[in-house]
Amino acid sequence: MLEAETKHKPETTECESTESFDPYTCSLSPALKLIAKEELHEDDNIRHQALHQFREWISKHPRIKKCRTDTLFLLRFLRTKKFSVPDACEMLERYLTIRQLFPQWFSNLDILDPTISEIFDNGYLVPLPQRDDDGRQIILSVAKNFDPYKYTSVQMARVHSLICEGLLDDEPSQVAGYVYINDESGINMGFASLWSLSDLRNMVKCIQNSTPMRHKATHFVNIPHFANRIIELGVSLLSEKLKNRITIHKSVDALKERVKPEILPKEYGGSIPMADIIKDFKLKLIQKRDSILALDEMCIELTKDYNSPSVKIISDIDTGVIGSFRKLEVD
Incomplete structure (x- = not known):
């Protein structure tokens, strides 16, 4: 799996359109497909719908300016959050934010x-x-x-x-x-x-x-x-x-x-x-060097609250995302 991904660098695109994206063929073994179904609620239909909703949310997010929208990247979050799209969106926003708040740990x-x-x-x-x-x-x-x-x-x-x-x-x-x-x-x-x-x-x-x-x-x-x-x-x-x-x-x-x-x-x-x-x-x-370094191209605008030096900064990131997700009209 790792070797196959080195053939190209995943695109980091402007968040304007979600109409074109990479074709996806599930590479999971039958045993892992069963785990995905039983533990993560994943099947072909749920995965397709969740990816569509996730891309729509990214494209409409007022502060996300650049973000990977390829399937493997988005599945990181959807699978971690058991295909709860609001929770996956919340985690992605935090992920993008910490990369910019703590570049000494997560950039280059x-x-x-x-x-x-x-x-x-x-x-x-x-x-x-x-x-x-x-x-x-x-x-x-x-x-x-x-x-x-x-x-x-x-x-x-x-x-x-x-x-x-x-x-x-x-x-x-x-x-x-x-x-x-x-x-x-x-x-x-x-x-x-x-x-x-x-x-x-x-x-x-x-x-x-x-x-x-x-x-x-x-x-x-x-x-x-x-x-x-x-x-x-x-x-x-x-x-x-x-x-x-x-x-x-x-x-x-x-x-x-x-x-x-x-x-x-x-x-x-x-x-x-x-x-x-x-x-x-x-x-x-x-x-994978080029694709890992290309993660630095992703961008989310930080508000003044996010620039606070307080040790509570990460908990501050947790607020407000679900509400912003539910305000979007996503089919």
């Missing part, structure tokens, strides 16, 4: 940037090639491979954002969702001062409220005793729904009781060396 995401490339090559954050039995994409984070004394929280965030954008148009992941494995065995005191509280709060809100991903499960493993408070702080900012999807394991062996060893890197008991996994996914990011 370039795998050829020397620092981003170096952090990725070090193996700090790696999407694994094999999925679990539910078809979910596994993303492995290895704390010891990130040096908090050399790199900043901004650079950490940019690596996360780049990898997410490299995955978000993948249809199986849109439906089945994502599982996160966090190996904290190498965490050190430098991580305690890496993020300010306000930045951490804003980032967590961005992830929860504005990123079109189905977060299905999070596993922490090998947390050193001194790092418990650091992890607890981050977890405390999550919604109850996401908190309930967190499992803490004392060891990799305990993790393997929940996650099949064969889908992990060789260093964790699987068959594929971490270096090979990193190399292969980096090639995919290079292939």
Whole structure:
């Protein structure tokens, strides 16, 4: 799926017309189509109607000036929000807004940037090639491979954002969702001062409220005793729904009781060396480089309220969207 998308850069168009758009052929397996139907209420008719309504809303939005309207991009939001078009519209507006409010985290995401490339090559954050039995994409984070004394929280965030954008148009992941494995065995005191509280709060809100991903499960493993408070702080900012999807394991062996060893890197008991996994996914990011950088062409006008420096800025984004959606006459 990722490879197929590299043949062309998705168009970012002026929001004036929705009459022409890309033809769509569903690439989901029969098993994933069943999950999409049962969990997301998706079928051919609902998908067609929702895409039409979504494009109409974008074209009539007074502040969205440029936005991708291709099917895979819009399905990011529709599938995350189980085909509630108002909720998908709300998430898209927040997504566009945070990209402009926090360009240091979400703009100019370039795998050829020397620092981003170096952090990725070090193996700090790696999407694994094999999925679990539910078809979910596994993303492995290895704390010891990130040096908090050399790199900043901004650079950490940019690596996360780049990898997410490299995955978000993948249809199986849109439906089945994502599982996160966090190996904290190498965490050190430098991580305690890496993020300010306000930045951490804003980032967590961005992830929860504005990123079109189905977060299905999070596993922490090998947390050193001194790092418990650091992890607890981050977890405390999550919604109850996401908190309930967190499992803490004392060891990799305990993790393997929940996650099949064969889908992990060789260093964790699987068959594929971490270096090979990193190399292969980096090639995919290079292939998708133009389309990821083109996301910066999207534009939404920010009001004075959105320019407020308050840490409540993300919650401010949440207001008023449903009302504006319902005022539009969408068939």
